[in-house]
Amino acid sequence: MSDATEKNHTVGDYKRDLKPVWCTGCGDYGVLQSIYRSLNAMDLEPENVGIVSGIGCSSRLPGYVNTYGFNSVHGRALPLAQGLRLARPDITVLAVGGDGDGVSIGMGHFPHAARRNINMTYIMMDNCIYGLTKGQTSPTTPLGDVTVSTPYGSVDTTLDPVQLALSFNVSFIARAFAGDLKHLAEIIEAAVRHEGFSFVHVISPCVTYRGMGEFKRVRELVEKVFPSRTDLLHRTVAFAREEHSDGINLGILYCHPRPTYDVELDEISARSLDTRNNTSPSMEDFLDEFMP
Ligand SMILES: Cc1ncc(C[n+]2csc(CCOP(=O)(O)OP(=O)(O)O)c2C)c(N)n1
Numbered sequence: 001m002s003d004a005t006e007k008n009h010t011v012g013d014y015k016r017d018l019k020p021v022w023c024t025g026c027g028d029y030g031v032l033q034s035i036y037r038s039l040n041a042m043d044l045e046p047e048n049v050g051i052v053s054g055i056g057c058s059s060r061l062p063g064y065v066n067t068y069g070f071n072s073v074h075g076r077a078l079p080l081a082q083g084l085r086l087a088r089p090d091i092t093v094l095a096v097g098g099d100g101d102g103v104s105i106g107m108g109h110f111p112h113a114a115r116r117n118i119n120m121t122y123i124m125m126d127n128c129i130y131g132l133t134k135g136q137t138s139p140t141t142p143l144g145d146v147t148v149s150t151p152y153g154s155v156d157t158t159l160d161p162v163q164l165a166l167s168f169n170v171s172f173i174a175r176a177f178a179g180d181l182k183h184l185a186e187i188i189e190a191a192v193r194h195e196g197f198s199f200v201h202v203i204s205p206c207v208t209y210r211g212m213g214e215f216k217r218v219r220e221l222v223e224k225v226f227p228s229r230t231d232l233l234h235r236t237v238a239f240a241r242e243e244h245s246d247g248i249n250l251g252i253l254y255c256h257p258r259p260t261y262d263v264e265l266d267e268i269s270a271r272s273l274d275t276r277n278n279t280s281p282s283m284e285d286f287l288d289e290f291m292p
C-alpha cells in the first residue's frame with residue numbers, strides 16, 4: 001500500500017460536485033466514501049478508472065465519482081463493464097449495483113463473468129429490497145418480511161450472493177458493511193488489487209424501506225472473519241462458514257487466483273498468429289477458409 005506522503009492525489013480528487021440524492025442515512029453513502037478512500041489509497045489516476053452501474057438507487061453511484069462512469073440498463077452492469085475492461089485493459093474497472101440488479105434481473109450475467117475471470121471488480125450494494133421502485137421484495141429480502149409487494153410476508157426463500165459467487169467459482173469473494181468505512185475501503189482495495197474477477201458483497205441498508213433500525217440490526221449480526229491462507233483457497237470451507245454462521249461474515253472469504261480471460265486471450269491470439277506463420281489473417285484468408 002502506498003505511502004500517504006508520496007501520493008499524487010487526495011480523497012477530494014475523486015469526488016464530484018454533484019450531490020447524492022440518496023435519503024439521509026442510506027448505506028450507499030458509506031459505499032461511496034469507501035470507494036473514494038480506496039481509489040485514493042491506490043493513488044489511481046481518476047481518468048484511468050471506469051465505473052459502470054445498472055439501474056437502482058445504488059446504481060446512481062458512478063455519477064458521484066470523478067472518474068469515467070456509465071449508468072446503464074437495469075441488470076446490465078456486468079456485460080458493459082467486461083466489455084470496457086476488454087477494450088481498455090490498461091484501466092481499473094468497477095461494476096456497481098444493487099441486489100435486484102445483480103441477483104434478480106441481471107443474474108444471468110454473474111456466473112459468466114465469474115467463468116471468464118476478467119480482471120475487474122464487482123461491488124454489489126445489498127439492501128435486501130428494491131429501493132428505487134419504492135420497496136418491493138428482492139431475492140435477498142429475508143423470508144417472511146413484509147414489503148409493499150408482500151403485505152402478508154415474503155414466502156420466497158432468500159438468496160445469499162456470497163454462496164452464489166462461491167458456486168460460480170468467482171476467484172475473489174469478500175463481504176463488508178457500509179457502516180464500517182475503513183474495513184470496506186480496505187476490502188475494495190484488496191478486491192481491485194486481485195488479478196481476476198473479484199466480488200464484494202456490501203451490506204448497505206435502506207433506511208427508508210427497511211426501517212431506521214436496519215443499521216443497528218446488521219451491526220449486531222456482523223462478525224469479521226480472518227481465514228488462513230489455506231482456508232481461503234477452499235470453496236468447501238467458505239461454503240461451510242457461510243452455511244453454519246448465525247451472523248453475517250465480513251472479510252475476504254475466498255481467494256483462489258487463476259489465469260484471467262485477458263491473459264488467456266493474448267495467448268490464444270499468439271497461438272493463432274503462430275499457426276499462421278506470424279501473420280494476421282486478411283479478410284481474403286477468412287473468405288477462402290469459410291466460403292471456398
Ligand atoms: C428492464 C427494467 N426492468 C425494471 C426496471 C425497474 N427498476 C428500476 S430499479 C429496480 C430495482 C432496484 O433494486 P436494486 O437493484 O436492488 O437497487 P436499489 O434501488 O435497491 O439500490 C427496478 C425493478 C427498469 N428500470 N428496467
Ligand code: SF4
Nearest residue numbers: 023026057131206207
Ligand atoms: S430508498 Fe433506500 S436505497 Fe434508496 S436512497 Fe433511500 S435509503 Fe437508500
Ligand SMILES: [Mg+2]
Nearest residue numbers: 098099127129
Ligand atoms: Mg436493492
